[in-house]
Amino acid sequence: MAVTQCEQVWEQISDYIDGELDAGLRVTLDEHIQGCPRCTSVLQGTRNVLALYGDERLFKVPTGYSWRMRRRIASDTQVRRRVVIGWLVATAAVALASASVALADRLGSAKESSKSVMARLGHVPADLEVVVTDHAKLFHIKECPFVRETDHPQAMTAAEAERQGYVPCVRCLGQYVGELAARLVNRKAFAGFLATR
């Protein structure tokens, strides 16, 4: 490059900043930039762009992002384990429910079938109307902010969605997807059940 044109400098400005130029070309560019206000302005401005965007304070994650991520990971990565524990819970619930029903029968005031108790002991009520979308293995309530018309929401019951392998969305169904422990010792459901006896 005998006489360096501004255009030639601009083409190289990115590599110049990244230190990707060989020493000779770098010196040539240095000489040109020093005597050229336009190229100095382009170089300074580009460096400012990098400094501003390189600052991690620029992008803020939404409030609760980490928490929701953690919950989602926990609910999805422990599906297998949950199936086993779920089976144990279900078995225990049936045993307890039948015992209570038997007791209640004896007292002559059976108001709830063991089936409805099971629904309350499970995660999301089996007959709850939910929607699924075709891009994620999640089910939501119709009003969930994550569901848009463009997702082609499809309505079904929670039981059907679970049968098809969908899991509840933590944003809209979070109240049902409590920690495993909370479901294991679902005191409220049991207390409510027993109180009706």
Add this chain to the structure above:
Amino acid sequence: MVVKAAPDADTQEQILVKRIQNGEPDKFYELVKPYERRVYTAAFAILRNAADAEEVAQEAILKAFANLKQFRAESRFSTWLIQIAVNEARMRRRKEHAEIMEPIGERQEEDGTYAPREFADWREIPSEALERSEVRELLLESLASLGGKYREVFVLRDIQHLSIEEVADALGISRASVKTRLLRARLMLRDLLAPRIASGWFSRASFEKGNKPWQ
């Protein structure tokens, strides 16, 4: 500035990956936690919408879990994860035809040269610039107005500080394309920001001094 993890951190990560692959799913969050912000940023840069970005970030991380067996230790876990996030976000964007308005630069030929249009004197940035919400908004708006292919490269290289090679891998394009798009993205952003930041908020001092090198 390329932020490289220390070698022992890489080794620890590999041990973590092995443990998860061998049946300890509980360790997965520990593995991805250092990168969850980056996954979100990558998705946000492509989708330009917080709710979409969060959902895509979750999907991407779960996809990484489901496919962890396919992860090869020769590449960095973070690059692999970002690659998944980029793909998920691109799929979502395609599905929704998110580009309602044609962004700057999308129509221009990639091989053509991009000449800067603005020569405003934009010397220094005060360190508190980003604490000003109008500056943050201007930066996000300007970035959002770039064409998708420029935005992707810029975000991975200049916001996430991946190397040129890693950006090329993550996007499935050549090293030369990364450089061309990067150059253009940087110059376009400079053109968008320089006149507004330089003449507006915090460079008055240099104007008062009569320092106008473009004249």
